[in-house]
Amino acid sequence: MKTKNNEKLIAVIGATGQQGGGVVRALQASSQFKVRALSRNPGKHRELADEVVEADLNRPETLKAAFEEAHGVFLVTNFREKGTDELKQATAAVRAAKDAGVKHFIWSTLPNVEAISGGKFDVPHFTGKARIDRIVKEAGFPHHTFVIAPFYYQNLVGALAPQKQADGSLGWALPLDPDVRCIHLGDITELGNIVAGAFVQSDQAGNGEYLPLVGDFMSFNEILETLIQQGHKFSFKQVPKEVFAGFFPGAAEIAEMFSYWEVHTYLGSDSSDRISLANKIAGRQPTRFSTWTRLNVPVQNP
Numbered sequence: 077m078k079t080k081n082n083e084k085l086i087a088v089i090g091a092t093g094q095q096g097g098g099v100v101r102a103l104q105a106s107s108q109f110k111v112r113a114l115s116r117n118p119g120k121h122r123e124l125a126d127e128v129v130e131a132d133l134n135r136p137e138t139l140k141a142a143f144e145e146a147h148g149v150f151l152v153t154n155f156r157e158k159g160t161d162e163l164k165q166a167t168a169a170v171r172a173a174k175d176a177g178v179k180h181f182i183w184s185t186l187p188n189v190e191a192i193s194g195g196k197f198d199v200p201h202f203t204g205k206a207r208i209d210r211i212v213k214e215a216g217f218p219h220h221t222f223v224i225a226p227f228y229y230q231n232l233v234g235a236l237a238p239q240k241q242a243d244g245s246l247g248w249a250l251p252l253d254p255d256v257r258c259i260h261l262g263d264i265t266e267l268g269n270i271v272a273g274a275f276v277q278s279d280q281a282g283n284g285e286y287l288p289l290v291g292d293f294m295s296f297n298e299i300l301e302t303l304i305q306q307g308h309k310f311s312f313k314q315v316p317k318e319v320f321a322g323f324f325p326g327a328a329e330i331a332e333m334f335s336y337w338e339v340h341t342y343l344g345s346d347s348s349d350r351i352s353l354a355n356k357i358a359g360r361q362p363t364r365f366s367t368w369t370r371l372n373v374p375v376q377n378p
């Protein structure tokens with residue numbers, strides 16, 4: 077379980093992605109762990125960590141070697157990857173981690189929209205992750221932790237970047253009431269600080285705690301105002317859910333997610349105690365939205 081230098085080994089699923097990438101960097105920065113980055117294509121990422129090993133959640137036979145000798149495992153599943161069955165993948169990962177004698181398992185979950193809304197909203201990439209929590213809990217690891225990723229700041233320059241609108245402006249057309257403060261958001265690269273902190277402080281954070289990363293809690297109008305104050309000229313138009321659902325594949329689920337946020341917020345309930353604990357475990361306050369945009373969203377107006 078420990079290396080020659082007495083460092084515990086942590087195996088990271090999703091190490092080449094946004095969540096797991098941040099976890100790898102935070103573990104390396106802590107200098108307390110040996111890091112094993114896992115990927116379906118280890119040959120393409122040789123320099124990523126101390127070890128880079130093959131793991132494919134759709135091929136459970138790869139997970140034995142991936143978790144061998146590991147003290148800890150970080151798991152994220154990728155809902156958006158074609159053919160992903162999050163429950164099946166996570167079940168295989170939990171089983172393999174148990175077989176390998178893993179001591180601390182950290183699962184990147186999301187709120188149970190079905191339970192929170194009494195079945196009113198159907199958001200499979202939230203509820204499907206929440207259903208995995210019980211499997212992690214009941215596996216009986218000496219320590220386990222749930223981390224919750226927020227709405228990534230990075231979405232606003234990535235998958236949900238402003239688009240050219242019919243009136244010629246650049247901005248967003250979303251089925252979301254821009255006045256409702258309901259979005260818990262954050263710099264996803266900072267999830268790793270919570271994960272690394274939890275591995276270090278397993279007595280305080282390894283007993284089934286829920287640790288959300290939240291850099292800010294805003295309405296879309298507050299997001300817009302922040303960007304406009306920094307010199308951007310973005311527009312916002314609220315569009316009906318049914319219209320948005322036809323914009324791109326998967327848009328209907330995003331529209332449903334926004335409806336859930338409006339009524340219950342992203343995290344689904346007052347989470348201030350959990351957020352405080354997460355920040356304490358991370359040992360720092362997450363970056364605020366305005367600070368992140370100043371550094372990451374260059375003003376392109378003439």
Ligand SMILES: NC(=O)c1ccc[n+]([C@@H]2O[C@H](COP(=O)([O-])OP(=O)(O)OC[C@H]3O[C@@H](n4cnc5c(N)ncnc54)[C@H](OP(=O)(O)O)[C@@H]3O)[C@@H](O)[C@H]2O)c1
Nearest residue numbers: 090092093094095115116132133134153154155225227228
């Ligand atoms: N965008 C948001 O605001 C948001 C908010 C909360 C939660 N999420 C959730 O975040 C998850 C995605 O995480 P991310 O943003 O870190 O994704 P990402 O940057 O797209 O990276 C996906 C990672 O998953 C790995 N992966 C995919 N399929 C795999 C498989 N079969 N076996 C092993 N590894 C596999 C990939 O590794 P290789 O390609 O190297 O194998 C890659 O490292 C989604 O489930 C989404 O629901 C997103």
